[in-house]
Amino acid sequence: MTGSGARKLGFWALLALVVGNMIGSGIYLLPATLAPLGWNQAIGWIVTLGGALCLAAVFAGLSARIPRAGGPYAYADAAFGPVAGYTAAWSYWVMTWVGNGAIAIAVVSNLSLIFPAIGTTPFLPAAIAVACVWLLTLVNLRGVRAAGRVQEVTTVLKVLPLLALVALAAWFFLSGAPRAPDPGIALTSGTIATAAGLTFWGFLGLESATVPADKVENAERNVPRATMIGVALTGVIYLGISMAFALYMPAAEAAASPAPVADFLGKTFGLGIAVVVALFAAISAFGALNGWILVQGEMPWAMAKGGVFPAWFARENASGTPVRGHLVSSGLLTVIVLVNSQKGMGKLFEFVGSVSISAGLVAYLLSALAALRLVKGSPTITVYAVIAAAFTLWAEWGLGLEANLYGALLILAGLALYPFVRSAGSSAAPAGQPG
Numbered sequence: 001m002t003g004s005g006a007r008k009l010g011f012w013a014l015l016a017l018v019v020g021n022m023i024g025s026g027i028y029l030l031p032a033t034l035a036p037l038g039w040n041q042a043i044g045w046i047v048t049l050g051g052a053l054c055l056a057a058v059f060a061g062l063s064a065r066i067p068r069a070g071g072p073y074a075y076a077d078a079a080f081g082p083v084a085g086y087t088a089a090w091s092y093w094v095m096t097w098v099g100n101g102a103i104a105i106a107v108v109s110n111l112s113l114i115f116p117a118i119g120t121t122p123f124l125p126a127a128i129a130v131a132c133v134w135l136l137t138l139v140n141l142r143g144v145r146a147a148g149r150v151q152e153v154t155t156v157l158k159v160l161p162l163l164a165l166v167a168l169a170a171w172f173f174l175s176g177a178p179r180a181p182d183p184g185i186a187l188t189s190g191t192i193a194t195a196a197g198l199t200f201w202g203f204l205g206l207e208s209a210t211v212p213a214d215k216v217e218n219a220e221r222n223v224p225r226a227t228m229i230g231v232a233l234t235g236v237i238y239l240g241i242s243m244a245f246a247l248y249m250p251a252a253e254a255a256a257s258p259a260p261v262a263d264f265l266g267k268t269f270g271l272g273i274a275v276v277v278a279l280f281a282a283i284s285a286f287g288a289l290n291g292w293i294l295v296q297g298e299m300p301w302a303m304a305k306g307g308v309f310p311a312w313f314a315r316e317n318a319s320g321t322p323v324r325g326h327l328v329s330s331g332l333l334t335v336i337v338l339v340n341s342q343k344g345m346g347k348l349f350e351f352v353g354s355v356s357i358s359a360g361l362v363a364y365l366l367s368a369l370a371a372l373r374l375v376k377g378s379p380t381i382t383v384y385a386v387i388a389a390a391f392t393l394w395a396e397w398g399l400g401l402e403a404n405l406y407g408a409l410l411i412l413a414g415l416a417l418y419p420f421v422r423s424a425g426s427s428a429a430p431a432g433q434p435g
Helices: 011-022 026-037 040-065 072-080 082-114 124-141 144-175 189-203 219-248 251-256 260-269 273-305 323-339 345-374 379-399 401-424
Strands: none
Touching (some): 026 189, 026 251, 082 124, 379 401
């Protein structure tokens, strides 16, 4: 990118991108999904946080040594060559635009709690979801600074109900409030793995700062800092929420709730809190969608610049924005939303989210393996990389057969296209050339 520093992301915008991409709509729904697992969910969160911190350390170490745009693609390409780089990039790109379909639906799902007519009018949810996608695409087309400002505001707003829930649970603990009965669910390695696979959805995006690295001020310093601090802050919030539900909301009640965070707060502050929390949940999902649209546009650009994707995607507008990558990614995302518009919003979110995680874990695994090859002379990073690689394989197993089959099919489809996109990307367009 040839733009000036005024167009680049500073530390706070970068931290908001990391936190905002991780904290989306999932944490507002996961307490209900995880409640039947009993205390296995709490252990799953702890294990996932450990794995996420190891992955964050891997990305921090790699970004400090290889401050290139593309994140997982750049590292796999540098370590193992273009085929591995393409595989990492394709799986990561699939994760972003497929998963964004679920996030867009989540925005509408929360809005439907405030405006019930949305849920009863045919095709209106899909139309609003698509409108959100293209509104945020236009924001991102203005440049990363505009997207960064949106991300800063929505990140602050989205964490407020979550912090309120953690604070309320802490007050319950200090005041000696009665605890929910133990659900009596046995702790097993398989159930913990299932919990870890599901909870990893809450950490997708931990590497977000590495993807637009060429558009970051002082990237060698700010990318590692934003990555590690963002994962740690998010993990503390998640653990607090998990413990709050485990201690103070019966498992059966949480599992049956369509809005568990709202119901938890509503017990103390009244039923009207549901509307307020729904609004904040919609803002949370909207902010996550903004951050992920930024990422989904950058990945095809980085692949094209590396010569493993058609050079057509490497062109930028006068603001240094990869317009074509944004338009194609949002177009594919629009198709996903419209094709699945007749499905229930909750089922669509759960299924698409699992498939997204399955595909994305391949990119995380390749990044961990790349660190073993590229970051030599650092025993600490080596240990983190080994743990991170093992964690990704374990989480993949925990997702189950169906999600892994769909994820594998999407990645194999990309590999089948590799000879064609490789030949089409043999000569990338000069950076900064208008699209």
